Amino acid sequence: MAGGKGSRFWPMSTTDFPKQFLDILGCGRTLLQLTMDRFQGICPPENIWVVTSGSYANIVKQQLPEIQDDHILSEPCRRNTAPCIAYVSWKIKKNYPKANLVITPSDHLVLNTTEFQRLIGSALSYTEASDAIVTIGLRPNRPETGYGYIEADTTRPAVSNKEIFRVDAFKEKPDLATARKYIEKDYYFWNSGIFVWNVNTIVNSIRVYAPNIANVFERLLPYFFTEKEQEMVDKEFPLCENISIDYAVMEKAEEIFVMPASIGWSDLGTWSSLQDNMDKDHDGNVMIGDNIQMYESRNCMVHTTEERKVVIQGLDGYIVAEKNNTLLICRIAEEQRIRDFAE
DSSP states (O other): OOOOOOOTTTTTOOSSSOGGGSOTTSSSSOHHHHHHHTTTTTSOGGGOOEEEEGGGHHHHHHHOTTSOGGGEEEESSOOOHHHHHHHHHHHHHHHOTTOEEEEOOSSOEESOHHHHHHHHHHHHHHHHTSSOEEEEEEOOSSOOSSSOEEEEEEEEEETTEEEEEEEEEEEOOOOHHHHHHHHTSTTEEEEEEEEEEEHHHHHHHHHHHOHHHHHHHHHHGGGTTSTTHHHHHHHHGGGSOOOOHIIIIITTOSSEEEEEEOSOEEOOOSHHHHHHHSOOOTTSOEEESSSEEEESOBSOEEEOOSSOOEEEESOBSEEEEEETTEEEEEEGGGHHHHHHHHO
16 A cells, blocks of 8 residues: 555655655665555566545655556555455456465565565464455554554454454544553554455455445446446546545454554554654664764754755754755654644
C-alpha cells in the first residue's frame, strides 16, 4: 500500500512527494524500495503488487522498475485501506484464485529483516491451509499513544503454529494512562497494519462485512486486465466507503489471529519516531548525512544529506532537517505545531 500522503517528514516529504518515496534513512534506498527488499526470498518481483494514488504511479514505476506495469494499481481518489485492499484482492483473485497474500504499508521501518522474513513465511504457511486472517502484532516497549493495540488470548496457541494466537479485541489509540495499563500485560501488542491471508478469505470477508465495497469490485471484475480497467476504476472506485480495513473487517470477523513479533518496527510517523529507532552517538544524537559536526548538543535528530557542511552547537532536543532549499530547526516536542504552521 503506497497511496498515503505521508507528509509528516516536512520539509523532506510533501503531499506531492510523500515519505514512502524518500530515502529517510540515508541508506540509498527509499522506504518503498526497502519494503520490497524485505520480501526477497519470500516473494519474487513478478508477484509484487503496489496500490497507489494515480498521481504517484510514475514515481512507483521509477523506483521499482522490476514490477510489471499492470501490477501497479492506481486509485483515482483516497478511500482508506479497505477499498485499497479490496481492489488488489479482487484483481489478483481473477487470475490467481489460490493466491496467498501479504498486505503491508510501504512506509514503515523494519530493522530485523531476517526475523521479519521468518515470521511472514510462517504466517503464509498457516493461511495457505486455513481461512484465518493473521496480523503481525508488535511487542510494545513503551506506553505508545500513537498506535492501535491488539488484545490476544496468549494462553492457547493455534494447533498448527505455536506462534499464532486468537485475537480477542482491537483497541483504538489509547490515552497515556490506558497505554501504561496495556504494556503491563503480556497479551497486548501494537497493531502493525501488516496482514496475511489467502485471497478467498479476504474477498469473502469483505463480501460479508463490507458488502457495498464488495459490490463495487464485483462490477469491476469483468474489466480487470483489459484496456478499460482504469476507466472503469476511475468511475466506480469513488463510490466506495472511506473506511479502514480494521473497521470494515478486522473488528467484525471471527477467525482473526495475531503473530507477536520483535522486528525493530516503527511506522515512522514523525521525526522523533525516526530518532527513537536509529543508532545514536554518545550524546543521544542521530545524524543522517555525510558532513555533520555536533558540539555540546544532545538528543537531536539531524537529517542533512544535500552535501553541505553542517555544524551545530548548543542544541538539546532539536530537529534539524533540510530539503530543496528549505531548512527546519525546531524542538522535537514542537514538530507537529511547527509543521502545521510552516505548511
